[in-house]
Amino acid sequence: MFRKLAAASVLLALGACASPAQSADSESSSRDCFRTVDVRGYGVVDEHRIRARVSTTREYYMTIAQNTRDLDWNHAIALRSNTSFICVGNGLGVQVMGGDPAVPYQVTRIERAPDDTPAGS
Numbered sequence: 001m002f003r004k005l006a007a008a009s010v011l012l013a014l015g016a017c018a019s020p021a022q023s024a025d026s027e028s029s030s031r032d033c034f035r036t037v038d039v040r041g042y043g044v045v046d047e048h049r050i051r052a053r054v055s056t057t058r059e060y061y062m063t064i065a066q067n068t069r070d071l072d073w074n075h076a077i078a079l080r081s082n083t084s085f086i087c088v089g090n091g092l093g094v095q096v097m098g099g100d101p102a103v104p105y106q107v108t109r110i111e112r113a114p115d116d117t118p119a120g121s
Contacts, residue, residue: 016082033087042077059113064105
């Protein structure tokens with residue numbers, strides 16, 4: 001009886017371990033990320049969103065609580081992150097730095113810019 005209970009609990013534990021690993025794999029394959037060193041330019045989208053160009057076909061919008069006009073665009077704009085990659089999502093740990101001395105602006109959301117390339121191009 002004890003062996004049956006032990007075997008059942010081991011099988012349940014293994015099953016529980018396998019399920020999150022599968023969802024984590026599928027989540028990582030659908031993650032949309034970029035490195036800060038890959039950013040090639042910045043621009044203003046609207047009052048609270050900044051565009052970061054990663055390549056000719058990839059751009060990301062970063063939302064900040066402050067007005068984008070408050071950023072000092074006369075000096076270098078940069079991204080600062082706690083991790084190597086910045087991913088689409090809530091922007092936790094990502095800051096836009098602007099001005100001299102650099103002033104941090106906390107990013108509250110990151111999203112992939114829509115692809116405006118015409119179909120068939």
